[in-house]
Amino acid sequence: MVSLILFNFLFPPPQSMYITAMTVIGFVASAYLGFMEIKGKHLQYSKFFNVGGEKNKLAGKREAQISSKIGMLVLYTPACIAGLSSLIMFPNEGLRFTLVRGALTIHFLKRVLEVLFVHKYSASIDVEDTIIISLSYFSMTATTIYAQTLTKGLQEPSPNLMYPGIAIFVVGIGGNMYHHYLLSTLRSGGEKEYKIPKGGLFNLVICPHYLFEIVGFIGITCIAQTTYAFSFTCGTILYLMGRSYSTRDWYRSKFEDFPKNVKALIPFIF
Template identity: 55%
Template sequence: MATVMSSVLLKLVFPPPASAVVSAVTVGSFLVLAYSGVSEMIGKHLNYSKFWNAATEKQKNKNIKVSSRVGMVLLYGPAFLAGAASFWLYPNEGLRSTLLNSAVTLHYFKRLFEVLFVHKYSGYMYLDSAIPITLSYFISAATMTYSQHLTVTEGLPQPQIDLMYPGVAVFLIGIVGNFYHHYLLSKLRGEGEKEYKIPKGGLFGLVICPHYLFEITVFYGISMISQTVYSLCFAIGTTFYLVGRSYATRKWYLSKFEDFPKNVKAVIPFIF
């Protein structure tokens, strides 16, 4: 069974580049994201969004607190710059590289746009939570584009099964779905309101975190465009983290709202 899966995988991705740095970042990113997902499930949250105030009193006294808007710009700004810089650092390297660099840059540009013009905020973010997320996004954006660059400069053989064009479609579905559900969340509160409400519309009738579901979709779309080992591992690691975050979010809603519908799952409709 393992041999069959390995054989299929080799048809779907480029061979790993001869880079110890990329290999180390691939393993490290996956382990950190997977661990973060498990931590969310057992109640050890990164302190932003609904869980910004989850730190202990001792931690609160030690940590620097910033507004959620500033914190979110810090999260996505460096990753957007890394994506934008890839066009200058790795020019004219073929359609796959151009699509990959465009997808990475567009994803983080959209996130910055939402932070500045769509989202509404009611809390804060602690820097000790913001910094590791910022580094994760920045390193992922830089490593995705660099890994793609190495497939060209090292002349690695193309995957036998080309997923680039289906990947573009999956990416676009993810980014549109993610934006739409962020927009619905922003419309829950009227002017000056800060309290949380049970989201409605879109896929909120099925899962409490459809925006996370579509963000996972975005990264699998990017992985399909890229077809590098790193992008696949990052997509899988992101799945672990966002599934864990979704589980914690559903648990939070159940604790805050007696009328929260029990049939609404965390992130995967009808399943989880």
């Protein structure tokens, strides 16, 4: 019954072993990483990978480090280039295909611009984790675009969620950008210490930027309406749920006055 409901608003799964494999691998990997976040084993590109006093890693000891700003650029730039290149290389492939590529490009271009002009960094990050995450973002972007090409000539899903998806994506990227800006204003001058975020939805959840990132990916899924985009978004939701849970734990461990009513990701619920 669930599969029938899904296939009503998604394009039929393509006869592609690559897309099938990437759909399964992407979902399982994201769900696993989300579970590991909850268990306290974190990818080393954030402030709370050492909750509990020692650096927990997913695999082995890694020592090569680069500055956070350069690392974040490495994370997002390849995916941004992939999206932008697809717009240039395939300019006349239909409205839905153009919107999918445009949304992905905007998503990662926003991240690159935030790294350059919004976020403040004061630490280094692990090189291996940076490369792994960068490749995953690039792979996700390229695979989403490729999966969309395989829908060419197929009957449009019913209902057509492309236009609602645009609105959802705009809300997601706007909310994410706004809360990233609020985070950037926490420190002034040469301050390096962390503070409890305030304003916007930070008064209800500690990770509203993750919440709106999820909304943005839901928008992309509605625009694409492919099984791969749907699967990747579900995996992303699970991962960011785990990551927001860890973030809340980190703030609670650092600040005795952390508000008890502030949830991790979803206001009043989680």
